[in-house]
Amino acid sequence: MFGIPDPAIWVGYLLALVFTLACLVYGLLNWNNGVDGEQDGS
Amino acid sequence: MAVDTGLFVGITLVYLVLVIGLGYLGYRQTKGDDDYMVAGRKIHPVVLALSYGATFISTSAIVGFGGVAAQLGMGMIWLTVLNIGLGILIAFVIFGKRTRSIGNKLRAVTFPDLMGKCYGSSFMRYAAGLVIVVAMPLYTAAILIGGAQFITSTLQVPYNTALIAFAAIVALYVVLGGLIAVMYTDALQGGIMLVGMTILLVLTYVQLGGVIEAHTALAGMSDLVPEALAAGGMTGWASMPAFGSSIWLTMVTTLVLGVGIGVLAQPQLVVRFMTVRDSRALNRAVLVGGPFILMMTGVAFTVGALTNVYFYQNQGMIALAAATDGNVDTIIPNFINASMPDLFIVVFMLALLAAAMSTLSSLFHVMGTSLGFDVMRRTDSGKTAMRPIRIATVVMIVVSVVLAFILPGSIIARATAMFMGLCASAFLPAYAHAMYCSRPSLRAAKISLVVGAAAWFVWTAFVHVKESAALGLSNLLFGVPAVLSAPWQDVDPLVIALPLSTAALLVGWVLDRHEASADTEESAGAA
Numbered sequence: 001m002f003g004i005p006d007p008a009i010w011v012g013y014l015l016a017l018v019f020t021l022a023c024l025v026y027g028l029l030n031w032n033n034g035v036d037g038e039q040d041g042s
Numbered sequence: 043m044a045v046d047t048g049l050f051v052g053i054t055l056v057y058l059v060l061v062i063g064l065g066y067l068g069y070r071q072t073k074g075d076d077d078y079m080v081a082g083r084k085i086h087p088v089v090l091a092l093s094y095g096a097t098f099i100s101t102s103a104i105v106g107f108g109g110v111a112a113q114l115g116m117g118m119i120w121l122t123v124l125n126i127g128l129g130i131l132i133a134f135v136i137f138g139k140r141t142r143s144i145g146n147k148l149r150a151v152t153f154p155d156l157m158g159k160c161y162g163s164s165f166m167r168y169a170a171g172l173v174i175v176v177a178m179p180l181y182t183a184a185i186l187i188g189g190a191q192f193i194t195s196t197l198q199v200p201y202n203t204a205l206i207a208f209a210a211i212v213a214l215y216v217v218l219g220g221l222i223a224v225m226y227t228d229a230l231q232g233g234i235m236l237v238g239m240t241i242l243l244v245l246t247y248v249q250l251g252g253v254i255e256a257h258t259a260l261a262g263m264s265d266l267v268p269e270a271l272a273a274g275g276m277t278g279w280a281s282m283p284a285f286g287s288s289i290w291l292t293m294v295t296t297l298v299l300g301v302g303i304g305v306l307a308q309p310q311l312v313v314r315f316m317t318v319r320d321s322r323a324l325n326r327a328v329l330v331g332g333p334f335i336l337m338m339t340g341v342a343f344t345v346g347a348l349t350n351v352y353f354y355q356n357q358g359m360i361a362l363a364a365a366t367d368g369n370v371d372t373i374i375p376n377f378i379n380a381s382m383p384d385l386f387i388v389v390f391m392l393a394l395l396a397a398a399m400s401t402l403s404s405l406f407h408v409m410g411t412s413l414g415f416d417v418m419r420r421t422d423s424g425k426t427a428m429r430p431i432r433i434a435t436v437v438m439i440v441v442s443v444v445l446a447f448i449l450p451g452s453i454i455a456r457a458t459a460m461f462m463g464l465c466a467s468a469f470l471p472a473y474a475h476a477m478y479c480s481r482p483s484l485r486a487a488k489i490s491l492v493v494g495a496a497a498w499f500v501w502t503a504f505v506h507v508k509e510s511a512a513l514g515l516s517n518l519l520f521g522v523p524a525v526l527s528a529p530w531q532d533v534d535p536l537v538i539a540l541p542l543s544t545a546a547l548l549v550g551w552v553l554d555r556h557e558a559s560a561d562t563e564e565s566a567g568a569a
Binding site for chain 2: 002003004005006008009012013015016017019020022023024026027028030031032033034035
């Protein structure tokens with residue numbers, strides 16, 4: 001994958017992208033949560 | 043340097059005017075201790091995310107660790123996985139929200155202050171403050187060296203002049219403007235870094251004929267691995283080192299785990315969680331922080347490894363051979379200077395300058411507040427004045443500059459890993475315990491902090507050969523550079539000290555609970 005033959009490397013790249021996507025999704029889903037006194041989604 | 047010096051000087055002056063302007067804005071908005079130390083607890087989420095990211099990512103990450111990726115290959119991408127997974131997701135969602143809410147409730151203004159107030163103990167405050175005051179100058183000096191090296195190689199100014207001017211400019215806005223100035227300038231610097239790293243990634247792939255082509259070419263260079271590195275377990279630049287080999291242990295335990303986990307208990311990052319009004323700001327910051335870190339370390343490690351393809355195709359040598367005096371910290375600057383268009387050299391130079399300044403400013407600020415507020419404060423009233431903190435900041439800056447003149451040039455990545463390893467070993471279990479236990483055990487935290495710091499020091503000074511040989515204590519006392527042989531001497535201190543400090547915390551906590559329940563039973567029996 002990505003022109004990299006060693007899975008131990010391309011899995012790292014894949015995970016880095018997945019975690020970045022997780023940050024984006026988390027931020028969007030909780031965009032308005034967490035104002036003091038409200039449930040903050042954590 | 044290929045770039046027109048006039049162009050570079052002009053753009054740098056504009057940048058410096060902006061930085062000083064933001065510093066002045068911070069100075070004007072700083073009216074009291076809360077403003078100086080936690081930016082008035084009203085920072086915008088985007089400023090928080092960029093400031094956190096820009097502080098997190100220094101020249102160490104780009105030049106130092108990029109250079110290490112050029113030497114050891116793409117396995118460094120696992121550090122990016124931890125940087126985003128732990129450094130952003132876990133840090134903000136698990137630790138950040140609790141830190142903000144507890145810090146706000148207790149009116150804590152620094153990391154040692156937070157620890158002291160959570161545990162109701164001045165020992166915790168002093169101990170955390172002392173670890174920062176003693177160890178952080180090493181990391182700060184490494185950041186100074188990284189910045190000065192790049193200024194020297196790009197502007198052709200004497201190294202000493204570059205180092206002193208660099209420290210003086212940052213010192214000016216940190217001392218006067220406090221954390222508001224630091225975070226505003228960080229946000230500007232983070233933006234510049236994002237632009238620089240994005241262009242660097244795109245231009246590198248364009249130069250090498252595309253993503254797949256570049257990676258395939260790198261994978262095809264495995265037979266060019268130098269004999270010494272192959273003997274240490276290196277198999278190529280697009281593959282992991284042999285499992286359990288000396289290079290594998292260094293990459294996985296020191297660089298990936300040491301830095302990846304260490305970030306969770308970095309005082310200069312933890313204090314940022316206390317600068318926002320509510321958890322919503324932290325949620326929003328996650329959205330910006332994740333992609334930002336990917337574009338910083340992910341790009342630095344990828345481009346670092348790919349410099350081998352560039353140097354081989356254009357100069358018939360691997361990146362390590364293209365390094366000045368064999369110093370891996372020079373690989374990325376040499377690659378940029380050799381391969382990129384003039385204008386981009388200026389942009390990247392600014393990005394590196396920004397990366398160094400943003401990290402440096404935060405370290406100056408944390409060292410100053412730790413010394414002036416946490417260590418030297420005479421009473422527990424929490425009352426203080428900005429003047430002693432400003433004086434303490436100047437003192438710590440001078441110490442760091444002196445250290446930068448003493449330390450060797452090739453220290454950037456190692457000093458970063460050492461500092462992060464020490465922070466995690468000493469602080470992480472006690473910090474997590476304070477955040478997630480309604481009645482945290484002071485005894486457990488004390489034992490954990492002392493055991494973590496001591497274990498880290500012993501392993502660093504007597505076992506981990508890369509440091510113990512340089513420190514010379516092991517040689518002085520036992521006549522050998524490291525008291526244990528391979529593979530132990532390649533295992534990073536964090537891998538030993540963090541489990542020990544965690545175990546120490548658990549033992550102390552269980553003992554405390556056991557005694558508490560015995561006391562309760564005794565009182566019930568007496569009644």
